Amino acid sequence: MKDRSIKRPSLDELTHGIDQSDRMMLSRAITIVESKLASDQQLATKLLDSVIHKTGKSVRIGITGVPGVGKSTFIESFGTHLTALGKKLAVLSIDPSSSLTKGSILGDKTRMTHLSQNSNAFIRPSPAGTSLGGVAQKTRESILLCEAAGFDVILVETVGVGQSETAVRDMVDFFLLLMIAGGGDELQGIKRGIMEMADALVINKADGNNLKPANQAKKAYENALHLFPPHESGWTVPVKTCSAIKNEGILEIWSTIETYMSTSTESGYLTRQREAQNVKWMHELIRARLETNFFGDPAMKDKITQITKKVAAGELGVRHAVNSLFS
Amino acid sequence: MKDRSIKRPSLDELTHGIDQSDRMMLSRAITIVESKLASDQQLATKLLDSVIHKTGKSVRIGITGVPGVGKSTFIESFGTHLTALGKKLAVLSIDPSSSLTKGSILGDKTRMTHLSQNSNAFIRPSPAGTSLGGVAQKTRESILLCEAAGFDVILVETVGVGQSETAVRDMVDFFLLLMIAGGGDELQGIKRGIMEMADALVINKADGNNLKPANQAKKAYENALHLFPPHESGWTVPVKTCSAIKNEGILEIWSTIETYMSTSTESGYLTRQREAQNVKWMHELIRARLETNFFGDPAMKDKITQITKKVAAGELGVRHAVNSLFS
Numbered sequence: 134m135k136d137r138s139i140k141r142p143s144l145d146e147l148t149h150g151i152d153q154s155d156r157m158m159l160s161r162a163i164t165i166v167e168s169k170l171a172s173d174q175q176l177a178t179k180l181l182d183s184v185i186h187k188t189g190k191s192v193r194i195g196i197t198g199v200p201g202v203g204k205s206t207f208i209e210s211f212g213t214h215l216t217a218l219g220k221k222l223a224v225l226s227i228d229p230s231s232s233l234t235k236g237s238i239l240g241d242k243t244r245m246t247h248l249s250q251n252s253n254a255f256i257r258p259s260p261a262g263t264s265l266g267g268v269a270q271k272t273r274e275s276i277l278l279c280e281a282a283g284f285d286v287i288l289v290e291t292v293g294v295g296q297s298e299t300a301v302r303d304m305v306d307f308f309l310l311l312m313i314a315g316g317g318d319e320l321q322g323i324k325r326g327i328m329e330m331a332d333a334l335v336i337n338k339a340d341g342n343n344l345k346p347a348n349q350a351k352k353a354y355e356n357a358l359h360l361f362p363p364h365e366s367g368w369t370v371p372v373k374t375c376s377a378i379k380n381e382g383i384l385e386i387w388s389t390i391e392t393y394m395s396t397s398t399e400s401g402y403l404t405r406q407r408e409a410q411n412v413k414w415m416h417e418l419i420r421a422r423l424e425t426n427f428f429g430d431p432a433m434k435d436k437i438t439q440i441t442k443k444v445a446a447g448e449l450g451v452r453h454a455v456n457s458l459f460s
Numbered sequence: 461m462k463d464r465s466i467k468r469p470s471l472d473e474l475t476h477g478i479d480q481s482d483r484m485m486l487s488r489a490i491t492i493v494e495s496k497l498a499s500d501q502q503l504a505t506k507l508l509d510s511v512i513h514k515t516g517k518s519v520r521i522g523i524t525g526v527p528g529v530g531k532s533t534f535i536e537s538f539g540t541h542l543t544a545l546g547k548k549l550a551v552l553s554i555d556p557s558s559s560l561t562k563g564s565i566l567g568d569k570t571r572m573t574h575l576s577q578n579s580n581a582f583i584r585p586s587p588a589g590t591s592l593g594g595v596a597q598k599t600r601e602s603i604l605l606c607e608a609a610g611f612d613v614i615l616v617e618t619v620g621v622g623q624s625e626t627a628v629r630d631m632v633d634f635f636l637l638l639m640i641a642g643g644g645d646e647l648q649g650i651k652r653g654i655m656e657m658a659d660a661l662v663i664n665k666a667d668g669n670n671l672k673p674a675n676q677a678k679k680a681y682e683n684a685l686h687l688f689p690p691h692e693s694g695w696t697v698p699v700k701t702c703s704a705i706k707n708e709g710i711l712e713i714w715s716t717i718e719t720y721m722s723t724s725t726e727s728g729y730l731t732r733q734r735e736a737q738n739v740k741w742m743h744e745l746i747r748a749r750l751e752t753n754f755f756g757d758p759a760m761k762d763k764i765t766q767i768t769k770k771v772a773a774g775e776l777g778v779r780h781a782v783n784s785l786f787s
Contacts, residue, residue, distance in 0.1 A: 177779065178777065178779045178780050178783060181777040181779055181780065182776075182777045182780050185774065185775065185776070185777050186775075188774065189774050273778075274779070277777075324689060325656045325688065325689045325690075325691070325692070326653055326656045326657075327689070328656070328687075328688065328689070329652045329653045329655070329656055330652075330653075353683065353687060354687060356680065356683065356684065357683065357684035357687045357688075360655075360680060360681060360684045361652065361655065361684075362651060362652045362654070362655070364652070365652070407774070408772040408773065408774075409772075411771050411772050411773075411774060411778065412768055412771060412772050414771075414778050415767075415768065415771045415778050415781055415782060418778060418779075418782040419751075419754065419782055419785065420747060420750075420751065422782065422786055423747075423750040423751065423754055424746075424747065424750065427746065427750055440742075441739055441742065444738050444739060444741075444742045445735040445736075445738050445739050446735065446738075447512065447515065447516050447734070447735075447738060448512065448513075449509075449512070450505065450508040450509045450512050450604075451600075451738065451741050451742050451745060452504065452505045452508055452601070452745075453505050453508065453509050454742055455742060455745040455746055455749065456505060458746065459749055
């Protein structure tokens with residue numbers, strides 16, 4: 134049965150359900166936000182307006198790391214610790230590529246077996262949708278819905294190899310880069326620029342024979358980060374080690390995040406960052422709308438393709454090219 | 461006498477002059493490219509079309525570093541070495557802020573006294589214009605004009621503290637970050653993310669008492685860069701020391717750049733990078749045009765300002781806000 138054939142709850146039912154932390158209703162609300170149906174989009178706009186005054190109270194954490202660093206195990210362990218502290222945790226993933234294969238839904242349930250059965254945790258896989266912009270938009274809105282439903286911590290997970298890290302960095306308060314020790318090899322998959330986005334580096338799998346290399350890596354990264362330009366907020370980016378599988382060092386990471394949140398709340402940096410993120414998000418949406426209108430015009434498509442080829446090859450001046458597109 | 465009252469050369473005169481490497485004519489061509497007059501803009505478009513087949517043959521180098529690292533002295537020394545090798549060098553600066561005070565014209569002549577009198581060097585200060593986008597566009601076009609006029613090396617200089625580094629990174633083949641030893645202090649002014657853009661780090665002022673700290677800094681940065689994700693082109697980012705004032709280590713930097721150019725030409729990376737830069741530039745221009753049309757609409761301005769405030773404060777949903785702007 135296709136999703137679109139299911140009768141949608143009313144705005145009141147959704148708002149009330151979210152207010153009551155009804156996970157089923159939260160799930161359905163996110164589905165509506167993700168939907169491409171015009172009627173759903175209208176409902177989503179109203180729903181977001183009706184819950185917006187209840188948003189903004191969570192700690193928004195982004196986490197990235199290439200496959201193999203133990204991200205799922207880390208989230209399992211981190212999430213289990215947080216719920217044990219009485220926190221309600223939502224895990225959202227943003228991964229435009231995986232949604233193409235529709236593989237992430239099964240994946241998320243199987244790779245976080247404990248957390249997916251925890252009544253204080255809510256796991257939602259990456260929304261379907263081919264464009265990063267669309268996926269990012271929906272994840273931003275899902276954050277707000279989860280906050281309105283009373284989740285204290287929102288974890289937004291990304292894969293660390295694509296373009297999605299900047300998008301996630303722009304929707305969270307704290308961005309965590311998960312790594313393993315491996316003499317630089319662990320960075321093969323990470324895109325340049327991601328390291329400088331991080332608010333903390335965490336070296337996972339610091340156990341057994343790997344403990345010594347992990348500590349050496351910690352020291353090396355500490356030295357390297359010392360050479361980085363300072364963080365705009367004044368925050369010194371820490372390097373931590375942990376063993377997610379042995380549940381070691383996990384609470385210390387949470388306490389680091391808490392320290393960050395309290396100092397950046399006091400300094401006003403957190404408010405400024407969130408305001409800037411909201412405005413940037415709005416501008417991105419405006420830009421996307423303008424570009425969709427422009428590039429999506431069927432009369433323009435062929436013309437743009439031809440002109441782009443000539444511009445790429447340096448055969449046509451960019452000024453001339455753009456003028457001809459607007460003439 | 462205002463510039464706009466001067467009679468412009470004809471398209472033929474400009475094209476011929478540039479073809480003859482006539483510096484005066486090159487200068488006037490750049491002025492036309494920078495001009496906001498509609499008649500100049502039309503002339504500029506034609507001029508750029510008429511020279512485009514002669515562009516693309518230079519080595520395009522970006523250089524950045526905060527005030528105090530000795531950027532002018534470095535460019536003087538580097539440029540003097542290059543011209544001694546028989547190269548023709550153009551130095552363009554991109555610095556939207558300085559153009560506001562109109563201070564850069566005098567500045568460039570006085571701070572590069574030798575180079576400004578060198579017949580094989582051409583120094584052009586940052587164009588007037590308040591927006592980075594506008595300045596970047598004009599600098600890109602000036603690069604093309606200089607190439608058509610037979611310059612072998614184009615050096616695009618930026619200040620390293622603003623937003624202009626990404627713009628420069630997107631118009632050059634090789635991006636050089638100039639630094640000094642100082643235990644991290646030298647990075648106070650550098651924006652995060654710039655270090656990962658660099659194709660080479662150069663530690664200047666490696667002389668006298670500063671030689672030892674400079675070599676220590678070199679080693680520290682080498683270790684740090686080793687922990688960075690690898691460069692897309694396969695290039696290993698080197699750390700070099702030099703003393704611009706004593707003319708030491710300068711030729712080695714040029715030879716590093718030559719190595720980079722030949723390997724990335726062979727691998728095809730250079731062509732791919734330039735094609736991608738052209739297309740990105742075109743998209744930026746299209747986007748700028750779309751946004752100017754949208755945000756510049758007088759009927760929209762107040763509405764946008766009010767909505768932006770509400771969005772920043774988290775009082776209005778972004779989806780609702782954008783819908784209302786497009787309704």
